[in-house]
Amino acid sequence: MGQNRRERQEQLLGYCLILPAVIYMLIFIGYPIVYNWIISFQVVTAKTLGSKVRELAGFGNYKAVFAEVTFWESLLHTFIYTAGCLVIQFSLGFIFAVFFAKKFTLSKYIRGFIVISWMLPVTVTALVFKFMFAEGNGIINTILMSLHIIRKPIGWLLNGNTAMFGLIIANSWVGIPFNMLLLTTGLNNIPGDIYEAASIDGANSIQKFMRITIPLLKPTIMSVLVLGFVLTFKVFDLVYVMTGGGPVSATEVLSTYSYKLSFQLFHFGEGAAVANVLFVCLFFVALVYLRTISRDETM
Amino acid sequence: MKKIHVTYKQKNALLCLLAILIACIFLFPLYWIVVNSFKLDSEIFAGTPTLWPKEFTLKAYQDQLGNLRITMKNSILIAVGSMILSLCLSVPAAYGLARYRVKGMKLFVLVFLITQMLPASLVLTPLFLIFSKLGILNSYLAPILSTSTISIPFVVLMLRPGFLSIPVELEDAAKIDGCNGISAFFRIAIPISKPTVITAACFSFVFAWNDLAYSMTFNTKEAMRPMTSAIYTFMNQYGTKWNSIMAYGVLLILPSCLIFVTMQKYIVEGMTSGSVKG
Numbered sequence: 001m002g003q004n005r006r007e008r009q010e011q012l013l014g015y016c017l018i019l020p021a022v023i024y025m026l027i028f029i030g031y032p033i034v035y036n037w038i039i040s041f042q043v044v045t046a047k048t049l050g051s052k053v054r055e056l057a058g059f060g061n062y063k064a065v066f067a068e069v070t071f072w073e074s075l076l077h078t079f080i081y082t083a084g085c086l087v088i089q090f091s092l093g094f095i096f097a098v099f100f101a102k103k104f105t106l107s108k109y110i111r112g113f114i115v116i117s118w119m120l121p122v123t124v125t126a127l128v129f130k131f132m133f134a135e136g137n138g139i140i141n142t143i144l145m146s147l148h149i150i151r152k153p154i155g156w157l158l159n160g161n162t163a164m165f166g167l168i169i170a171n172s173w174v175g176i177p178f179n180m181l182l183l184t185t186g187l188n189n190i191p192g193d194i195y196e197a198a199s200i201d202g203a204n205s206i207q208k209f210m211r212i213t214i215p216l217l218k219p220t221i222m223s224v225l226v227l228g229f230v231l232t233f234k235v236f237d238l239v240y241v242m243t244g245g246g247p248v249s250a251t252e253v254l255s256t257y258s259y260k261l262s263f264q265l266f267h268f269g270e271g272a273a274v275a276n277v278l279f280v281c282l283f284f285v286a287l288v289y290l291r292t293i294s295r296d297e298t299m
Numbered sequence: 300m301k302k303i304h305v306t307y308k309q310k311n312a313l314l315c316l317l318a319i320l321i322a323c324i325f326l327f328p329l330y331w332i333v334v335n336s337f338k339l340d341s342e343i344f345a346g347t348p349t350l351w352p353k354e355f356t357l358k359a360y361q362d363q364l365g366n367l368r369i370t371m372k373n374s375i376l377i378a379v380g381s382m383i384l385s386l387c388l389s390v391p392a393a394y395g396l397a398r399y400r401v402k403g404m405k406l407f408v409l410v411f412l413i414t415q416m417l418p419a420s421l422v423l424t425p426l427f428l429i430f431s432k433l434g435i436l437n438s439y440l441a442p443i444l445s446t447s448t449i450s451i452p453f454v455v456l457m458l459r460p461g462f463l464s465i466p467v468e469l470e471d472a473a474k475i476d477g478c479n480g481i482s483a484f485f486r487i488a489i490p491i492s493k494p495t496v497i498t499a500a501c502f503s504f505v506f507a508w509n510d511l512a513y514s515m516t517f518n519t520k521e522a523m524r525p526m527t528s529a530i531y532t533f534m535n536q537y538g539t540k541w542n543s544i545m546a547y548g549v550l551l552i553l554p555s556c557l558i559f560v561t562m563q564k565y566i567v568e569g570m571t572s573g574s575v576k577g
Contacts, residue, residue: 017392018399099321105315121511126547137343236420241511257358259516
């Protein structure tokens with residue numbers, strides 16, 4: 001009996017520690033997400049913002065949004081952006097991870113140092129890349145021209161065809177060290193004696209990489225890619241500051257489009273509807289992520 | 300034997316050189332922010348970018364002093380407030396998840412894992428409506444409450460492994476000596492994990508300091524704007540005053556850089572565990 005009472009007390013104390021944070025997250029993230037679905041079925045404009053009873057819109061907001069070309073464009077842009085970022089940040093992150101996994105004097109120090117780009121405010125990252133990609137006095141044009149790769153300056157972010165490229169490069173700058181770090185952790189978890197055994201059996205380094213590193217790293221690669229997808233897909237600050245979704249709507253993504261509908265046009269219902277599309281996309285990928293991590297590790 | 304030794308040394312030097320080169324190229328944007336903040340408007344406008352200011356000047360900073368007084372105060376108050384709030388909630392939660400076998404633990408971890416992945420843009424509209432009903436738009440409360448949602452799940456996931464690795468015997472011994480659960484937490488768990496808790500504090504400060512989406516949406520009045528949304532507004536008005544923009548940028552990246560340089564090791568470790576899972 002005494003044992004039981006102690007156990008119950010322990011449980012109670014545990015809940016007292018855990019629940020405040022859980023409840024906080026449910027209030028400020030959980031509830032807003034539910035509320036977002038409600039708003040998306042209501043007529044919410046600047047006029048009805050403060051009123052208690054709002055008119056129901058049925059699927060009106062969704063219909064209105066789906067009828068807009070910009071919506072489909074921004075959906076497509078979000079996927080293009082995510083795919084582009086994933087390719088660049090994963091491949092370069094992987095190369096960096098393998099390179100810095102070599103044991104030389106500065107390896108750990110420099111690997112740690114380049115991670116700083118991940119911690120900087122995205123606003124500043126966006127601004128400095130905007131400056132570097134500028135047409136007249138941008139350093140990127142200057143370098144490319146002095147290397148004779150281009151003849152005259154390109155307005156990277158002013159041109160619908162190249163603006164997305166600029167965004168992808170800027171985001172990869174933040175994503176590369178992140179990918180590198182996660183892959184490094186995976187590389188370190190591969191026991192060294194497997195490589196030794198392979199060396200004794202006469203395997204060369206390419207064989208070792210293809211037959212040992214890649215297969216054993218597979219779970220890490222999976223989770224890096226899925227997590228990378230989620231983190232990239234939700235982009236807002238970077239696009240908002242660097243291009244504002246422009247020129248015209250060439251770089252409009254779901255989150256910036258939703259923001260525009262809500263806070264510039266005050267069609268809150270439609271903004272919520274677009275955000276929900278973003279939510280559905282993220283939700284499915286997040287499910288995949290949770291499945292991959294619960295398979296190879298215990299919670 | 301000697302020959303092998305020499306080639307190892309050479310290889311080491313070569314790899315170090317290559318690593319330095321990579322770092323220089325990769326960190327160039329950082330250098331570019333700093334160096335351009337010390338240039339004159341006219342030098343940036345002149346066309347060809349210069350790698351070092353012709354005339355080293357603090358004018359870009361001086362120009363901003365007036366509005367910096369307000370925006371920096373706002374940024375600091377928001378970041379500190381958010382840091383305190385999220386630590387008060389997330390440190391105990393991380394400890395509870397590591398130490399107590401409560402029912403539904405898996406579900407709680409899941410709540411943090413999922414909420415961490417959801418973006419601000421998803422909850423901007425509903426939070427705006429909720430906050431406007433509560434009448435806390437254009438106050439410090441709105442950005443503090445909202446940015447805490449970024450750091451709470453991160454800190455929980457980041458601190459949990461550390462708490463898990465503290466030997467249970469330590470706390471058991473303390474309990475025999477008459478400590479209860481709460482004082483074991485304050486007297487043993489927290490002091491032992493001091494470096495990671497400090498790292499967690501840094502992260503939550505930086506997350507709130509770096510935020511643009513929430514503060515820009517909820518605090519539209521100029522007097523309540525933090526530095527991130529002020530620099531954005533400034534860019535829209537004076538798009539080409541790059542030296543002023545970069546000067547603002549330097550001040551914005553300063554906390555992250557200072558924290559990073561002083562506790563790089565912990566930050567890098569925390570980043571991996573906080574963003575993946577505990």
